[in-house]
Amino acid sequence: MWKFLLPFAAFVALVVLFAFGLNPNRDIHALPSPLIGKAAPEFTLTDVLDPTRTVSTAALKGQVYVLNVWATWCVACREEQEELLEIARQHVVPLIGLDYRDDHDKAKLWLTQLGNPYTAVPFDGDGRTAIDWGVYGAPETYLVDTHGRIIFKFISPMTEEVWEKEFLPRIAAARSGA
Amino acid sequence: MNGLRTLLLASALAFSASPSLAQPAPLPAPARAPAALDEHGQLRDPLLQTRFERITKELRCLVCQNESIADSNVDLAADLRRQVREMLSAGKSDDAIFKFMTDRYGEFVRFAPPLSAKTALIWGAPFFMLLLGGLIIFRVVRQRSRMPLDE
Numbered sequence: 001m002w003k004f005l006l007p008f009a010a011f012v013a014l015v016v017l018f019a020f021g022l023n024p025n026r027d028i029h030a031l032p033s034p035l036i037g038k039a040a041p042e043f044t045l046t047d048v049l050d051p052t053r054t055v056s057t058a059a060l061k062g063q064v065y066v067l068n069v070w071a072t073w074c075v076a077c078r079e080e081q082e083e084l085l086e087i088a089r090q091h092v093v094p095l096i097g098l099d100y101r102d103d104h105d106k107a108k109l110w111l112t113q114l115g116n117p118y119t120a121v122p123f124d125g126d127g128r129t130a131i132d133w134g135v136y137g138a139p140e141t142y143l144v145d146t147h148g149r150i151i152f153k154f155i156s157p158m159t160e161e162v163w164e165k166e167f168l169p170r171i172a173a174a175r176s177g178a
Numbered sequence: 179m180n181g182l183r184t185l186l187l188a189s190a191l192a193f194s195a196s197p198s199l200a201q202p203a204p205l206p207a208p209a210r211a212p213a214a215l216d217e218h219g220q221l222r223d224p225l226l227q228t229r230f231e232r233i234t235k236e237l238r239c240l241v242c243q244n245e246s247i248a249d250s251n252v253d254l255a256a257d258l259r260r261q262v263r264e265m266l267s268a269g270k271s272d273d274a275i276f277k278f279m280t281d282r283y284g285e286f287v288r289f290a291p292p293l294s295a296k297t298a299l300i301w302g303a304p305f306f307m308l309l310l311g312g313l314i315i316f317r318v319v320r321q322r323s324r325m326p327l328d329e
Contacts, residue, residue, distance in 0.1 A: 031240065034284040101253055127257045134282040136240035136254055 009083045030155045031053050032124035037151070040067075040144045042133035045122035047098050048107045055096065055122035057148065057156040065094040066167070067142040068118070068158070072106040074138040084117035087163055088167060093171055099129045100138050143167060145174040214267040232264055233275055238287050246289065301327045 020026070035041075044056040068084065070077040088095055097118035099107045104123060110123065124130055133142065143152040152170050154162060214222055221227040234248035239255040247255040247262075258279070265275050276288065285291040293301050 031284060031286055034281060101257075127253070131257060131261060131282060134284075136283065 006097055011103070027156060031136070032152045033150070035134050035150045036153060037149060040142070040148050040150050043122065043124075043129040043132070045124060045129060048104065048121040048123045049111065049116070049119075053120075055120040060094065060096070060144070061148050062081050062146055063094065064146055064171055065096055065119075067096045067133075067136050067144065069098045069100050069133070069138050069140040071100045071138050072110045073100040073102070076157045077139045078114070080159070081117070083158045083160055083163065085115050086160070087158070088117035088119075092168070097121045098129065098133075098135075099123050099125075099128045100135060100149055101125065102121075131149070141167075143170055145177075161166050188327075189300055216261070219265060221266060229272065230259075230262060233266075233272060234259055236276075236289055237279055238289055240283060240287065 040057055042057045044054055044058070047053040047055050058067075066087075084095065084097075095118050097120070099121055102123070102125065104125070107121070107123070111118075122129070127135075133140075138154065139155075139157055140153045142150050143157055145151045151174060152166065154166060190204075214226075216222050221230055231248065233306060235246045237247045237258065239245045239247045239250035239258075240255050241252045242250050247258045261278070262275055265278065270278075279287045285297065290299045291300065
């Protein structure tokens, strides 16, 4: 009996493992962030489009906002640009665009040529703020709640599906819970 | 018994077959020469430099994931090396540096994560597999020794 059952159980386990491991929708490079549920790391940076203006987490406190990490060298960021512009048109939350390890002038050009979906564009030229946020690539998109805590992180270009399924419900929940 | 080995092999295969993340184009590093560094970008204090080399070898570059930040050429690794250098110059302990990294990037950033309930499986698996292999050998050998000899 065991001679038959054991290999069969192993086979079933293998099928389950493969179904999970080879799922094309699962990004194995997406690492869980230890910052989920913790206070969003603070920063005060200047705005790419207006260097006299500062963008800070302190000024954003009390509202739900989205922080999108992008750069002009990031090919995937170009991919999500259309969707970000669409999100901006919805006027649901402030969209902060952390410009990561970028060239100031190129960033400015990008925003004027492709359109600017961001409410503010803090410039993180040396990548120090990104280290605090646990950024390891671009694009990455964070959701911060009214208490200033990171409640969600998405790694990969933003899509309509992700925005509607992952972000909008969490934004609604964060607001009703506040 | 054999199924489990296959299962582990399959999981290893599943992980290695993943597409690699596109690496961002290299950017020129900003020219900074803090006093703690010599002209080769090494820490002036040889003791700190030794610690720097050891620590950066133990930290994973999250872009390439199988390289340490000591070996990797990507921008993030350079930023993290700068961070380690600065923390060493500021007199921070090894533990403080590792904590700084795991607070931001999780346990995965360390090649040798400390033993805890979450990492018990990683540390325990080799011993478990050794035990399993030994058990299989033991059973096979005993079974064969019981078999009558043909010739």
